[in-house]
Amino acid sequence: MSGCPEELVRSFPDRLHGGKVNLKELLPSELEAFVRLLGESPYRARQLVRWLYVRRAGSFAEMTDLSRAFRQVLEEVAALPTLHLASPEESLQDTTKFLFTLPDGNPIESVRMRYLEHLGPGRLAVCLSSQVGCAMGCEFCASGKSGLLRNLQAWEMVDQVLAIQRLVDPRGERVANVVFMGIGEPLHNFRNLLRAIRILNHGDGLGIGMRHIAISTSGVVPAIRRLAEKRLPLKLAVSLHATRDDLRDRLMPVNRRWKIQELLAACRDYQAATGRRMTFEYVMLEGVNDSLEEADRLVELLGGIRSLVNLIPWNPVDHPFFRRSSKSRVQAFQDRVQQGGLRCTVRREKGSDIDAACGQLRLREIHRHADGSPRTEVPLAPGAGG
Numbered sequence: 001m002s003g004c005p006e007e008l009v010r011s012f013p014d015r016l017h018g019g020k021v022n023l024k025e026l027l028p029s030e031l032e033a034f035v036r037l038l039g040e041s042p043y044r045a046r047q048l049v050r051w052l053y054v055r056r057a058g059s060f061a062e063m064t065d066l067s068r069a070f071r072q073v074l075e076e077v078a079a080l081p082t083l084h085l086a087s088p089e090e091s092l093q094d095t096t097k098f099l100f101t102l103p104d105g106n107p108i109e110s111v112r113m114r115y116l117e118h119l120g121p122g123r124l125a126v127c128l129s130s131q132v133g134c135a136m137g138c139e140f141c142a143s144g145k146s147g148l149l150r151n152l153q154a155w156e157m158v159d160q161v162l163a164i165q166r167l168v169d170p171r172g173e174r175v176a177n178v179v180f181m182g183i184g185e186p187l188h189n190f191r192n193l194l195r196a197i198r199i200l201n202h203g204d205g206l207g208i209g210m211r212h213i214a215i216s217t218s219g220v221v222p223a224i225r226r227l228a229e230k231r232l233p234l235k236l237a238v239s240l241h242a243t244r245d246d247l248r249d250r251l252m253p254v255n256r257r258w259k260i261q262e263l264l265a266a267c268r269d270y271q272a273a274t275g276r277r278m279t280f281e282y283v284m285l286e287g288v289n290d291s292l293e294e295a296d297r298l299v300e301l302l303g304g305i306r307s308l309v310n311l312i313p314w315n316p317v318d319h320p321f322f323r324r325s326s327k328s329r330v331q332a333f334q335d336r337v338q339q340g341g342l343r344c345t346v347r348r349e350k351g352s353d354i355d356a357a358c359g360q361l362r363l364r365e366i367h368r369h370a371d372g373s374p375r376t377e378v379p380l381a382p383g384a385g386g
Contacts, residue, residue: 131184299340
């Protein structure tokens, strides 16, 4: 066999990489169809799933329980692309931020966080990017400063988890929670997002439970409703950040399309469909949205929604007007919201010493290489230790 047969190209036209079938883009059921087209038994698909997501192989040569002849066929017709890693930045706050380079040269970010100690030793959470850049244009966020270039494919989201898992394997740690809260608006990449989630969730692979996967959205109302129709028990976090339309219009352009009340109606429907408690993110900006009056309005707005309010100390980006709310103002705001009957937490600060706000590290990398100088990349070798 030489090259990828037309039958495979026709069967997987949207799952190709370099003219070959990208196995990392295939759901396990699609892998079964793939091996059948090659004249192999369905159990070969289960072997491939385990090699990709449990043993985390980076090449067909490592798949030693496959026959040499089958591995040779895979070399000719299938691809296993991978992300490349620039040196991670370890935070003093037990957080690691990763800058990955995609095959097309674009940088994205992921963050590994250790805050699940109460669930057992060695359990990690990973924050993933879903797009290269972001189109939402939120005033306080670094992600959209360079605009949106493209959506990530499903494998490019999953591979962020695989890369980090390979690094922590020698430490006996495991990625147990996944949060799509990095660069990009996940619900603008709906189809690829759901494919990535199904791959992450599959029991024969990484086996990350749906209830341990969260999606953060700026408030794309039609996509929230579309997600509700799937009735998946995913956690949904909504970036609210204001209680008045005039303010939210300025902070988050998405509000000019879907106003707060329309957004909250979609959130109520999502909760009714999934049974999951909603999380509302609220970045604290001094003198902008952190008054006690705003806290009272927040309590009123979220009445009837089983929710958690998560206050976020702002990670400063280059902005001439915004300032981070003081700890005393954050505490007063939290107390007021809790007095109103809502559960309210303050996000633990992890990684502010390494530009941990979404998009900061990527933006710094873009500026660093604006003169055309090359990036330094470290291939993520299978089994490489952290």
